[in-house]
């Protein structure tokens with residue numbers, strides 16, 4: 141989230157002016173109450189490393205009080221009697237901004253605040269905050285997108301992955317299991333759980349016990365933890381394995397994003413290849429398709445069966461691949477960017493480093509298709525076109541430094 145916080149701390153949301161695709165298939169009205177954790181970059185004096193224990197302690201956020209509760213309640217009011225009341229964690233992140241806006245408006249986006257999304261700054265490890273939120277609003281659903289993402293960054297800051305993806309997730313589940321009614325939970329897992337699996341395309345039934353990065357290991361741990369809370373407490377849990385999600389407002393630490401920046405600057409870019417000139421490819425998935433998958437998962441989530449920390453019967457437990465089913469070599473991604481940017485990239489072909497990357501991802505999405513009506517419609521060329529348009533527009537005034 142340190143990386144994702146980029147948008148709000150530096151972008152400030154002030155240019156939230158693109159349009160989200162209209163989503164018309166869902167019939168209920170929403171609230172999206174947004175819980176953001178680690179939204180703000182630490183002040184320089186508090187920037188810490190993974191080894192620093194204060195990095196893992198809670199920061200002080202301002203929340204609480206009657207005015208705050210009133211805003212939480214107002215934001216949580218669904219527009220129809222069968223509307224969902226969704227607590228979205230990680231709303232300042234890439235997927236979270238898109239999902240929460242789509243939930244709230246199901247139409248054109250504007251500034252996040254203008255869509256009526258109320259933003260709570262906090263940490264998912266803050267139990268008191270989570271309990272207070274559930275006290276104020278009996279959320280029917282939690283869309284849990286708060287996480288420490290990124291495959292390679294896990295070697296630099298391993299503690300942040302444990303803090304957010306394991307400790308934070310457990311804290312959230314502890315609160316969800318004990319409230320009454322228990323919400324249904326949809327949460328972000330990752331394609332990286334397939335790790336060194338070589339059977340393609342990846343199906344949900346394939347082995348996921350060979351993670352290649354700590355990030356993948358924490359997401360895999362999340363899936364096992366989800367199983368436990370479903371088994372013991374009757375929580376309805378749906379994990380979504382996202383496949384290399386890209387698009388406007390994306391994460392600057394992802395390759396398509398910093399390739400764009402570096403190509404424009406005339407800087408060399410490293411393009412990884414596997415042993416014996418093997419192709420490295422990803423099943424790049426456009427953000428709007430992912431949003432539809434998230435809403436499909438919320439719409440089909442069954443109720444949790446427990447109450448007051450006690451299971452009353454078996455509850456739904458699901459894991460879905462959300463990919464594009466069309467892997468594209470990284471070198472082809474660069475060729476598309478070259479055409480869109482009208483600039484030739486300075487390519488430096490490098491051996492795939494052993495720091496978490498896998499050679500190939502490819503999603504089998506038939507289960508999501510069947511159960512969620514998930515059907516990705518954006519190919520990489522069209523999705524990157526939208527991204528590049530957003531990128532050039534966003535950075536065109538030269539005021540925003542691309543980091």
Ligand SMILES: O=C(O)[C@H]1O[C@H](OP(=O)(O)OP(=O)(O)OC[C@H]2O[C@@H](n3ccc(=O)[nH]c3=O)[C@H](O)[C@@H]2O)[C@H](O)[C@@H](O)[C@H]1O
Pocket residue numbers: 289290291329330331332333382383384385393394395396410411412420421422470497498
């Ligand atoms: O699906 C996921 O679960 C993950 O998707 C994403 O991971 P990745 O698929 O690794 O995306 P990303 O870093 O953009 O690298 C893209 C490609 O460029 C290659 N790559 C990368 C860097 C570089 O300098 N050169 C290069 O060739 C690299 O080898 C790779 O083939 C999310 O970041 C992660 O949070 C998680 O959600």
